[in-house]
Amino acid sequence: MLGGVNGSDGTPGQAAIELRGVVKRFGDLIAVDHLDLEVPTGICLGLLGPNGAGKSTTMRLLTGQAIADAGELRALGFELPAEAKAARAQMGVVPQLDNLDVDVTVEDNLSVFARLYRVGDVGAAVDRALELARLTDRRRAAVDELSGGMRRRLLLARGLVHEPRLILLDEPTVGLDPQIRTQVWSLVDELRSRGMTILMSTHYIEEAERLADEVAVMAHGRIIARGRPSDLIAEHAGRETAEVYGPPARLAEVRAAAEARDVRVRPAGPAIAIVGAERAVDGVTPTDAVWRAASLEDVFVMLTGEEAE
Numbered sequence: 001m002l003g004g005v006n007g008s009d010g011t012p013g014q015a016a017i018e019l020r021g022v023v024k025r026f027g028d029l030i031a032v033d034h035l036d037l038e039v040p041t042g043i044c045l046g047l048l049g050p051n052g053a054g055k056s057t058t059m060r061l062l063t064g065q066a067i068a069d070a071g072e073l074r075a076l077g078f079e080l081p082a083e084a085k086a087a088r089a090q091m092g093v094v095p096q097l098d099n100l101d102v103d104v105t106v107e108d109n110l111s112v113f114a115r116l117y118r119v120g121d122v123g124a125a126v127d128r129a130l131e132l133a134r135l136t137d138r139r140r141a142a143v144d145e146l147s148g149g150m151r152r153r154l155l156l157a158r159g160l161v162h163e164p165r166l167i168l169l170d171e172p173t174v175g176l177d178p179q180i181r182t183q184v185w186s187l188v189d190e191l192r193s194r195g196m197t198i199l200m201s202t203h204y205i206e207e208a209e210r211l212a213d214e215v216a217v218m219a220h221g222r223i224i225a226r227g228r229p230s231d232l233i234a235e236h237a238g239r240e241t242a243e244v245y246g247p248p249a250r251l252a253e254v255r256a257a258a259e260a261r262d263v264r265v266r267p268a269g270p271a272i273a274i275v276g277a278e279r280a281v282d283g284v285t286p287t288d289a290v291w292r293a294a295s296l297e298d299v300f301v302m303l304t305g306e307e308a309e
């Protein structure tokens with residue numbers, strides 16, 4: 001059984017991650033801007049933000065790969081960066097880019113990491129990780145014989161081999177085929193159901209919506225909204241969205257008329273979307289609009305100004 005079950009370790013009620021006023025600058029650029037972020041033990045928090053929002057930098061601060069210019073950081077009760085080594089021992093990190101060792105077998109990729117983390121029973125740890133990633137029957141295969149999905153699962157298994165209490169997933173499915181993405185989602189969902197604490201960054205709204213218990217929307221180095229997806233939708237979008245299709249001139253006209261009545265409109269690919277359309281007065285939403293339930297995508301685009309992927 002993997003560790004990290006709520007309340008079974010650490011101080012009860014203690015947050016797994018606590019960031020207060022964290023700042024990280026690169027020259028004149030502020031990548032992380034007075035960030036406050038708390039991740040309670042036992043949840044999957046989705047850090048959702050467009051490219052450049054500061055997600056990876058935040059992850060790197062948590063692993064000790066980067067040092068903050070200001071603020072307080074704690075992971076699993078350890079102060080960072082001073083106690084980064086102790087924190088890392090109980091943390092699993094899955095990088096965005098596949099850096100598996102292609103010269104050795106599947107199981108050797110895992111045993112090297114198990115030894116690095118000074119796991120007591122390396123054989124048992126490797127078996128457990130293989131089982132979890134459903135790679136037991138491929139254990140003696142060379143990494144370059146694996147399919148894309150298997151490689152990705154192995155990368156996750158490697159981050160779990162020492163039974164961490166907390167796992168950091170930086171954009172776990174970026175650039176993957178939809179089919180492989182689904183396999184990774186199942187695995188992350190399984191970790192979540194085992195009660196592991198997960199911090200997962202993503203710029204895919206669907207990924208956050210499916211896997212995260214809570215979503216923190218990040219832009220320009222800060223958290224601009226946080227909550228359960230359904231609460232974020234109710235608070236920032238409303239109940240229903242009406243999409244209007246047509247030539248640009250007509251869309252501009254509809255948009256101007258709506259905004260004149262204080263109704264919010266966002267771009268939606270070739271269409272525009274009237275957000276919170278149930279609250280609009282008669283005449284604002286054209287009769288040929290397509291109504292649908294409000295979504296996390298509406299929230300994301302409204303808050304960040306970025307079109308969704």
Ligand SMILES: Nc1ncnc2c1ncn2[C@@H]1O[C@H](COP(=O)(O)OP(=O)(O)O)[C@@H](O)[C@H]1O
Nearest residue numbers: 026029031049050051052053054055056057058
């Ligand atoms: N090592 C670095 N040197 C200079 N700028 C960086 C470095 N790492 C990140 N940045 C910049 O910091 C900002 C946040 O980057 P990042 O944390 O990678 O965002 P995200 O992961 O959300 O896409 C971006 O503008 C990026 O270009």
Ligand SMILES: [Mg+2]
Nearest residue numbers: 055056057171
């Ligand atoms: Mg990133």
